[in-house]
Amino acid sequence: MKYVIVPVTPFQQNATVLWCEETRRAAVSDPGGDLPLILRVLEREGLTLEKILVTHGHIDHAGGVAELAERFGVPIEGPQREDQFWIDGMPQQSRMFGFPAVKSFTPDRWLAHGDRVSVGNQVLEVIHCPGHTPGHVCFYHAPSRLAIVGDVLFQGSIGRTDFPKGDYDTLIASIRERLLPLGDDVDFIPGHGPMSTFGEERRFNPFVNG
Numbered sequence: 506m507k508y509v510i511v512p513v514t515p516f517q518q519n520a521t522v523l524w525c526e527e528t529r530r531a532a533v534s535d536p537g538g539d540l541p542l543i544l545r546v547l548e549r550e551g552l553t554l555e556k557i558l559v560t561h562g563h564i565d566h567a568g569g570v571a572e573l574a575e576r577f578g579v580p581i582e583g584p585q586r587e588d589q590f591w592i593d594g595m596p597q598q599s600r601m602f603g604f605p606a607v608k609s610f611t612p613d614r615w616l617a618h619g620d621r622v623s624v625g626n627q628v629l630e631v632i633h634c635p636g637h638t639p640g641h642v643c644f645y646h647a648p649s650r651l652a653i654v655g656d657v658l659f660q661g662s663i664g665r666t667d668f669p670k671g672d673y674d675t676l677i678a679s680i681r682e683r684l685l686p687l688g689d690d691v692d693f694i695p696g697h698g699p700m701s702t703f704g705e706e707r708r709f710n711p712f713v714n715g
């Protein structure tokens with residue numbers, strides 16, 4: 506599995522273009538906006554977009570989903586169904602945060618813990634990690650030891666829990682019980698900021714190393 510991280514929106518959210526090297530078929534995870542930047546990667550690498558993956562329903566992660574899906578005629582997979590109220594409120598989020606007007610959308614496939622999603626010949630595991638939002642999911646590619654974790658965990662920090670239906674204790678449990686057990690050597694792409702490993706966060710992140 507190959508990938509390129511594309512920071513988008515004024516929030517510098519990490520959209521990720523990931524693809525199967527055998528088939529050159531790709532997915533985009535969390536296309537929050539600035540779609541020309543994402544399309545440039547697809548074109549440069551000669552990739553065929555086959556789906557969009559969404560970790561959760563916040564606008565900086567999902568604001569460009571509807572437009573990208575319509576443009577390419579590809580399905581949307583994720584998040585978990587509990588985030589529907591966030592997706593339904595996407596136009597209101599755009600006004601609140603000063604984003605360009607965006608459309609809400611209905612995923613072609615709501616995801617649940619233990620589901621699998623495919624990108625070309627590659628398969629990623631779906632891990633439901635509520636706390637930042639109730640329907641937040643992460644994606645894990647075991648052969649690459651790579652996880653896409655959205656706003657659950659950051660280098661040295663964790664996602665906010667002061668949004669509607671956020672919960673601090675639930676978020677910490679998601680990290681400790683569902684992400685860290687994947688292994689210290691797993692690299693992860695957070696929703697914002699630099700990559701890290703679960704081992705580094707286990708040792709040095711003050712929110713999860715207690």
